[in-house]
Amino acid sequence: MANSSVKLHYEVADNDFTVAGEASGAVKKVLRQLGFPSDVIRRVAVSMYECEINMVIHANGGHIDVEITPDKIRMVHTDKGPGIKDIGQAMQKGFSTANEEVRQLGFGAGMGLPNMQRYTDEMKITTEIGKGTVVDMTVYVNKF
């Protein structure tokens, strides 16, 4: 039997902290309605929120495409931001390029990318300086 899937699309607004987290919040509700295990829901919500916040802080917003299938949840975050100079450096705990203003708000602790990697099973970053970044993350559902 072919697996069913649900595709969801979200726009992430530019530079607006008040709406960041709306997409991950909406996906969390959908996953609850679908009956996914709570640890899967949490991992998706946390990693997606981190990525959403990054898009707001660094990349003037963008869009997220989510595909839910019985065995995995894939989230593709696409932005037209400045790109990441050194991915290896960006992946280090505590490294951040966030400005002072953003840090004052309690963001920019340099834990975003490490947390995203920790909570997802697969993470692929494609980036080009001046063009933008695509963060492709997948969380597998083992219990189904």
Add this chain to the structure above:
Amino acid sequence: MASEKRELLYHSVCLEEGDCKGCTTCMRYCPTQAIRVQNGKAKIIREKCIDCGECVRRCPYHAKRVVSDNFYTLKSFKHNIALVAPAFCGQFSKVTNIDLILTGLKKIGFDDVFEVARGAEVITAKTKEILAEKNHEGPYISSACPAVVRLIAVKFPSLSDMVIPLTSPMEAAAQMARREAMEKTGLEDDEIGVFFISPCPAKVTAVKQPLALDKSSVSGVIPVKDVYMKLVHALKSVDKIEKLSVSGKDGIRWARSGGETEALGIKNYIAVDGIHNVIKMLEELEDEKLNNIEFIEALACTSGCTGGPLNVENEFVANSRIRNLTEHLEKGEAKGENLSLMWDKKVEYEPFSPLDTDINKALTKMQQLEEIYARLPQLDCGSCGSPSCRDFAEDIVRGKAQERDCIFRLREKIEVLAKEIEELGKMIKE
């Protein structure tokens, strides 16, 4: 299945159908989307309800009722004790002395009184011990509000391990009151009635069907508003005030939001009140947005137990009075030796049933839900009888509603029909 079990759950909140006008107010304020309006009457979806009483508070026609005990129940016991919650003391405008309230209660049918604040002091001491052990990551969540504990059981399974597995001040006080009464009177346990005077429906449910205890030590629950009028009259005839209050400031301050944490003396804490605010906060906690927080005090009613829907007085006025009543008091440290304070069992995750138990079918239904939602006006007007367009789309997919129940979709259909009839009319003329 957990959801089937929830269908059988006891609920203290219910609807008086005759008084319901089908206005949708309760539906719009329900924090767990547990209400639908069908055929002009509100209906509570039992497995979603957490007995917070938000609908009781909001209903303009007072059609939402709370099933509870009354003074007749006292007749079943030889010796009756009133368990007095701290919030109760803020209900009376001219009272400047807690002992007057307690003495008054002994004039309206109770043989004795016991302050729940003493139970709160015992729970405070025990909570300090548990916090010192610190055996998990992240903050601890207070288990004092039964509506919040139930909310976590229904909606936030990943947070359930953070809830402190301690019984409520009410239960601790009930155990202490029973023990004292048995010593004083020589009566058997089952001859003693312990009645909690309750500010909220969640406490009624917590007694009738406790989530984490095998059995409650409380015999019955009488709403504050049912005691209030009797007591107000009785207070006038109190000539000699007995010295009955022994609680300190730390117990009584539990009446308002933040009081429990102040008694604990914690630095990094969040005290959140109002069920909608609580949900928002728990979502943030689940998403790991809260850092360096040690303790979360979450209360379903605005400004704490003084905001309970079964109270008489405005919560802000009540809080101010309680502040004045406790100003001169010592901290207070009730002894609670040999009490059973830990939960008997873990609270089970009891989620609302998913769209389908088969994940493939659930995904197909979710796809349909998204398609239906895209067609809806997305105004969340509630005219269809569901709280939002998304809930309505879900109800349609679940077979509980039909698209024509949407007044906007119906209007579109009528427009199309009207045009077709017009065309048909023209054809006939030709």
